[in-house]
Amino acid sequence: MNKLTKKIIWYVVIVLLIFLIGWWIYNQFPKGMDYSQSFPDQGREHIDIGAEHQEYNSNPPTSGSHYAQSAKEGFYEKELPDEQLVHNLEHGDIWIAYKPELSKEIIKQLKSFAGFMVIVAPRAKNDMDIALAGWGRLDKFNLENGVLNAQRVRDFILRYQNKGPEKLNMVR
Numbered sequence: 379m380n381k382l383t384k385k386i387i388w389y390v391v392i393v394l395l396i397f398l399i400g401w402w403i404y405n406q407f408p409k410g411m412d413y414s415q416s417f418p419d420q421g422r423e424h425i426d427i428g429a430e431h432q433e434y435n436s437n438p439p440t441s442g443s444h445y446a447q448s449a450k451e452g453f454y455e456k457e458l459p460d461e462q463l464v465h466n467l468e469h470g471d472i473w474i475a476y477k478p479e480l481s482k483e484i485i486k487q488l489k490s491f492a493g494f495m496v497i498v499a500p501r502a503k504n505d506m507d508i509a510l511a512g513w514g515r516l517d518k519f520n521l522e523n524g525v526l527n528a529q530r531v532r533d534f535i536l537r538y539q540n541k542g543p544e545k546l547n548m549v550r
Contacts, residue, residue, distance in 0.1 A: 408533035414510070414517035417441065422468050422543060425461065436516050438475050438501060438509050439464050453492035454499035463511075466497055470542035472535050473511040475501035480521070487526050495539050512538030 379387075417435050420442035425431050431443035444464035451471060463473045476488055478500040488508075492498040501509070506518040510531060515538050519530070 406536065408536045410529055410533050412517075412533070412537060413519070413530065414512075414515045414534060414538070417514055417516060419514055424465075427459075427461075431461070434460070434464075436511075437503065437505055437518075438473065438511050438516070440467060440511050440514050440516050444468065449497055449499075451493060451495055451497055453489045454497070456499075457501055458497075458499050460501075460503075463497060463499070467511060467513045468542045468544050470495060470513065470540035470545050472496045472539050473509075474498040474531065475504055475509040475511065477504050477507050478502055480507060481524065484521065484524070484526050487528060488531075491531055491535065496535060510534040513542035515541075 415436075417440045420432060420435055420439075422441065423431075423443045424446045425443045427445055429443075434440075434442050439460050442464055443461065445459065445461045446465070447462065448465040448469060448471075449458050449462050451466075457478075463475075467473060472495060474488055474491060474496065476485065476498070480488075484507075488498050504518070507520045508518065508526070508531075510517040512534070515534075517530070517534050519527070
């Protein structure tokens with residue numbers, strides 16, 4: 379390879395690297411409106427499994443009394459107790475709760491969001507198809523024409539992930 383070819387390759391690599399970094403930064407910020415609602419903090423008392431507690435002020439809950447053991451992030455096919463998932467919200471996780479009767483295709487799309495600091499689980503008590511919960515924040519919506527607004531879900535995660543009172547804790 380001659381000097382000119384090497385120089386051109388380096389310029390292309392640098393431009394590509396700048397583009398990729400810019401694209402990554404651009405995708406770290408929400409793109410759409412914030413449809414979520416704020417709910418007053420109901421505290422973060424640990425309770426025994428099955429113990430009585432104050433009624434939650436949102437459906438699903440976004441704060442309040444909860445079990446001492448959080449759930450592992452990821453996708454669940456079975457419901458988990460609200461009291462367990464509120465503990466995850468306290469740590470800054472996002473909880474995506476969906477009505478169990480949604481189509482397999484929608485559930486598959488929701489599953490793609492599961493992972494680091496995001497739990498996706500069915501919840502029969504949802505009053506809408508999808509509920510996005512973070513500590514003190516809730517966005518609920520029904521599917522429009524059977525289509526998931528994935529950008530709305532992404533935006534909620536970007537806005538409210540790691541915003542709980544006990545922020546990012548790598549070891550749980």
